[in-house]
Amino acid sequence: MKYSTQKLAYPYFIAALALFAVQVLAGVLAGTAYTLPNLMAESLPFHIIRMIHTNALLVWLLLGYFGAAYFLIPEESERDIHSPKIAWLQLFIFVFAALAAVVSYLMGIHEGREFLEQPLWVKVLLVVAFLLFLYNVSMTVLKGRKTVVSTVLLLGMWGAALLFLFAFYNPDNLALDKMYWWYVVHLWVEGIWELIMASMLAFLLIKMTGVDREVIEKWLYVIVGLALFSGLLGTGHHYYWIGTPGYWQWIGSLFSILEVLPFFAMVLWCFHMVYRSGRNHPNKAAMLWSLGCPVMAFFGAGVWGLMHSFSFINFYSHGTQITAAHGHMAFYGAYVMLNLAFFTYALPQLRNVQPYNQILNMWSFWVMTASMAFMTFTLTFAGVLQTHLQRVMGLGFMEIQQQLDLFYWMRLLSGIVFVIGVILYIYAALGPVKNQVSPSLNLRAANK
Amino acid sequence: MSERLTKSAARNIFYGGTAFFLLLFIALSIHTHLYIVNSSTDQATLTPSVAQGKRVWEHNACINCHSLLGEGAYFAPELGNVWVRYGGREHPEGARMGLKAWMRAQPTGVPGRRQMPQFNLSEQELDDLIDFLEWVSRIDTQGWPPNTAG
Ligand code: HEM
Ligand code: HEM
Ligand SMILES: [Fe+2]
Numbered sequence: 001m002k003y004s005t006q007k008l009a010y011p012y013f014i015a016a017l018a019l020f021a022v023q024v025l026a027g028v029l030a031g032t033a034y035t036l037p038n039l040m041a042e043s044l045p046f047h048i049i050r051m052i053h054t055n056a057l058l059v060w061l062l063l064g065y066f067g068a069a070y071f072l073i074p075e076e077s078e079r080d081i082h083s084p085k086i087a088w089l090q091l092f093i094f095v096f097a098a099l100a101a102v103v104s105y106l107m108g109i110h111e112g113r114e115f116l117e118q119p120l121w122v123k124v125l126l127v128v129a130f131l132l133f134l135y136n137v138s139m140t141v142l143k144g145r146k147t148v149v150s151t152v153l154l155l156g157m158w159g160a161a162l163l164f165l166f167a168f169y170n171p172d173n174l175a176l177d178k179m180y181w182w183y184v185v186h187l188w189v190e191g192i193w194e195l196i197m198a199s200m201l202a203f204l205l206i207k208m209t210g211v212d213r214e215v216i217e218k219w220l221y222v223i224v225g226l227a228l229f230s231g232l233l234g235t236g237h238h239y240y241w242i243g244t245p246g247y248w249q250w251i252g253s254l255f256s257i258l259e260v261l262p263f264f265a266m267v268l269w270c271f272h273m274v275y276r277s278g279r280n281h282p283n284k285a286a287m288l289w290s291l292g293c294p295v296m297a298f299f300g301a302g303v304w305g306l307m308h309s310f311s312f313i314n315f316y317s318h319g320t321q322i323t324a325a326h327g328h329m330a331f332y333g334a335y336v337m338l339n340l341a342f343f344t345y346a347l348p349q350l351r352n353v354q355p356y357n358q359i360l361n362m363w364s365f366w367v368m369t370a371s372m373a374f375m376t377f378t379l380t381f382a383g384v385l386q387t388h389l390q391r392v393m394g395l396g397f398m399e400i401q402q403q404l405d406l407f408y409w410m411r412l413l414s415g416i417v418f419v420i421g422v423i424l425y426i427y428a429a430l431g432p433v434k435n436q437v438s439p440s441l442n443l444r445a446a447n448k
Numbered sequence: 449m450s451e452r453l454t455k456s457a458a459r460n461i462f463y464g465g466t467a468f469f470l471l472l473f474i475a476l477s478i479h480t481h482l483y484i485v486n487s488s489t490d491q492a493t494l495t496p497s498v499a500q501g502k503r504v505w506e507h508n509a510c511i512n513c514h515s516l517l518g519e520g521a522y523f524a525p526e527l528g529n530v531w532v533r534y535g536g537r538e539h540p541e542g543a544r545m546g547l548k549a550w551m552r553a554q555p556t557g558v559p560g561r562r563q564m565p566q567f568n569l570s571e572q573e574l575d576d577l578i579d580f581l582e583w584v585s586r587i588d589t590q591g592w593p594p595n596t597a598g
Contacts, residue, residue, distance in 0.1 A: 033523070034562075042563075048509075050521055110509055111506060111509075113506060114519065117512070172494060173484065173485070173489055174502065174584055174587065214455060221462045225465055225466065228469060232472075233476075235473070239480065242517045242589065315594065319515040319526065321522055396525075
């Protein structure tokens, strides 16, 4: 670590991991509501659990990006963060807003659009925190060295904030409401967040492989280009059945095929750079996450996404457990693993030690990844059955759900294993430092 | 290919291409917006009561158990066509009474069955909500869902 303000990332990562724990615990509760429906029906109904689950996810991913930005911007810009005070204020506001949202959900106070349930004043606080962040990092970047990595990251962050403004527009016409709702939801995860993802991966590649920055940055442009060229019109795959014109069936199907490309390109990019460097970075765990991330994103977002994106398939699969299967693996592969990769890379430096607890960390990688894959398969089977029985045969929803019970039990089981993986990770990352890599080995390899 | 493409060429393609696709997306969005307002939804019958019904729908976060036009949660049935499923097209009064009775009867407490909470909606709120669901059922969804099971 070369700049003292990089340390600002540390509290962000701790807050992110705490909310990650909240997210998956809520996930297990939601899975329990599926299998033992009477248990908490009165005390903690499903809809409340679900909004905590999804909102905690989005908030901790954002905290991870903020922290990552505070860590990488000083190194890219070759100067300290403009104002550490603003960074702390931002963290305070953001975490306060997140906790306030959770508490208000538990009290039954919320708005009513999926993922955007935050009460209005919480949304406003989130925007305020976002603006503080944008001011702080933009000032740093403007005054310092400008690199492609920091430019793309900034574009991603500015774009994410701008798109979130559509969360404040809620017309009475439901079809219009839905159309603009996807501006936040789809254009985040399949557009602007891919810029954040690619730039964070680029930074990790530059640091860990030592391959020439020029080469990595050239491909960074190619990847984010593919992401936006495909992702903007790819919004069409949500505009099939909500009152939008028929031409979206063509556009959505076609551009969904293209949406696979940026994820595939990221796989090639990461593996090729690591292969080309021929260097063994001592932080093997960070390397594992950085390679696992694009691979799982390719399957979860690319393969599972494309599978139900063709309008003639989506006609039957729309809004079934297939959607849930895809949502889980895509979010996990692309954005959860991205953050966990970055934390694993940065934490040894933030804690002033050599890479540590690597075996445990890598165990958590396999436990989480395997259980998420299992959960995705289970939900996919459940979804295919549901689609056939409900959409083709025309049986009633509730009738069918009883036949899917076995799959929901297996989902709950994989969820519990996933939580074990999360605990392992948090212990490996934030717990006592053991089994450090010998410093000489680290110095030799990481001198870049 | 990797040798021929320079970094500045890659940058220009990125910015130029993004601008192009963004403009295209905005143009199609404008058209889609107008199509929704003028063709696929019935603006004329979007009464204050329908709008109020949407607020009731949101206030109780129905979307976090149910799906509406296929979006939302997958814990409980699709409601975009619930009006049709309850026979509202043929017997609007019967469907209205049926839906009210359903919401008042929750939770059923049947063991092993998913429970819907009791939201204690007033007569007015119930009527608004049902007006909203009736309005939604008339959105032109290109024939979705495939059948009344939703
Ligand atoms: C990392 C990137 C991605 C993430 C995090 C993600 C996440 C999600 C989530 C959470 C939903 C459900 C939204 C809802 O609640 O209604 C969804 C729906 C969908 N996604 Fe993705 N997705 C990603 C990439 C993709 C890609 C690349 C494709 C296409 C190739 C795709 C195609 C779809 C489609 C068609 C739906 C609608 C499913 C339905 O009709 O029910 N997604 N996605
Ligand atoms: C502990 C393991 C987990 C369990 C048991 C679990 C369970 C669930 C359940 C039951 C739902 C509600 C589905 C419905 O609406 O009927 C859900 C939704 C969701 N979960 Fe999880 N989850 C877990 C972990 C995760 C993780 C790690 C992520 C992120 C990678 C995630 C992302 C989501 C998303 C995006 C949705 C909304 C899906 C959609 O609308 O399509 N979950 N989860
Ligand atoms: Fe999408």
